[in-house]
Amino acid sequence: DAGVTQSPTHLIKTRGQQVTLRCSPKSGHDTVSWYQQALGQGPQFIFQYYEEEERQRGNFPDRFSGHQFPNYSSELNVNALLLGDSALYLCASSPVKGSGNTIYFGEGSWLTVV
Amino acid sequence: KNEVEQSPQNLTAQEGEFITINCSYSVGISALHWLQQHPGGGIVSLFMLSSGKKKHGRLIATINIQEKHSSLHITASHPRDSAVYICAVRSGGSNYKLTFGKGTLLTVNP
Numbered sequence: 408d409a410g411v412t413q414s415p416t417h418l419i420k421t422r423g424q425q426v427t428l429r430c431s432p433k434s435g436h437d438t439v440s441w442y443q444q445a446l447g448q449g450p451q452f453i454f455q456y457y458e459e460e461e462r463q464r465g466n467f468p469d470r471f472s473g474h475q476f477p478n479y480s481s482e483l484n485v486n487a488l489l490l491g492d493s494a495l496y497l498c499a500s501s502p503v504k505g506s507g508n509t510i511y512f513g514e515g516s517w518l519t520v521v
Numbered sequence: 522k523n524e525v526e527q528s529p530q531n532l533t534a535q536e537g538e539f540i541t542i543n544c545s546y547s548v549g550i551s552a553l554h555w556l557q558q559h560p561g562g563g564i565v566s567l568f569m570l571s572s573g574k575k576k577h578g579r580l581i582a583t584i585n586i587q588e589k590h591s592s593l594h595i596t597a598s599h600p601r602d603s604a605v606y607i608c609a610v611r612s613g614g615s616n617y618k619l620t621f622g623k624g625t626l627l628t629v630n631p
Contacts, residue, residue: 440617440618440619442619444562447623448623449525449607449609449621449622449623450607450609450619450621451621452618452620455617455618462617463617465618495562497562497564499564499619509566510566510569510619512563512564512565512566514561514562514563515562515563517562
């Protein structure tokens with residue numbers, strides 16, 4: 408059983424460009440959350456998707472948007488990239504019911520903005 | 522002041538030592554997670570607690586809801602335990618996000 412898978416693992420973008428990061432949740436999980444982790448810091452919550460809708464959002468600008476598909480996979484889009492967007496982007500999935508709300512994380516996507 | 526504070530920030534131990542990492546939080550919570558992050562970036566959930574104590578192998582996690590404090594203990598530490606350990610809390614109700622501490626970098630020397 409594959410856990411949470413994210414792609415790409417590493418990417419380099421130029422300021423002003425747009426990026427799309429992808430996440431496939433663990434089998435049986437229908438809730439996907441995205442986090443941004445700057446170097447030396449703990450992850451910061453971006454948003455969570457459930458039933459193809461954004462259920463909660465953290466303190467991130469509208470340049471950060473997302474989507475969840477019927478198969479529960481999710482995308483994170485960032486427009487007009489800034490140097491400060493360079494970070495590790497983590498996807499986490501969890502089941503709504505059962506399993507004690509255990510959460511699983513992907514390996515992350517390392518984004519560098521130059 | 523951060524909602525979740527961890528101590529120490531860095532910890533170096535000799536193989537075999539008993540290790541304690543502490544986490545204090547300032548909000549009411551429905552659950553607290555202890556997570557392990559290796560240099561590659563991936564995060565593994567070690568424990569999820571809402572009360573009491575949990576044990577898995579050499580790892581023990583405790584939580585005191587009244588004092589808003591949790592501890593992660595590692596018995597008989599090993600170099601492979603070297604990683605960043607992160608405490609994260611979920612506030613509960615309709616709040617689904619996790620709020621993370623900054624992590625504790627543990628280095629266990631042989």
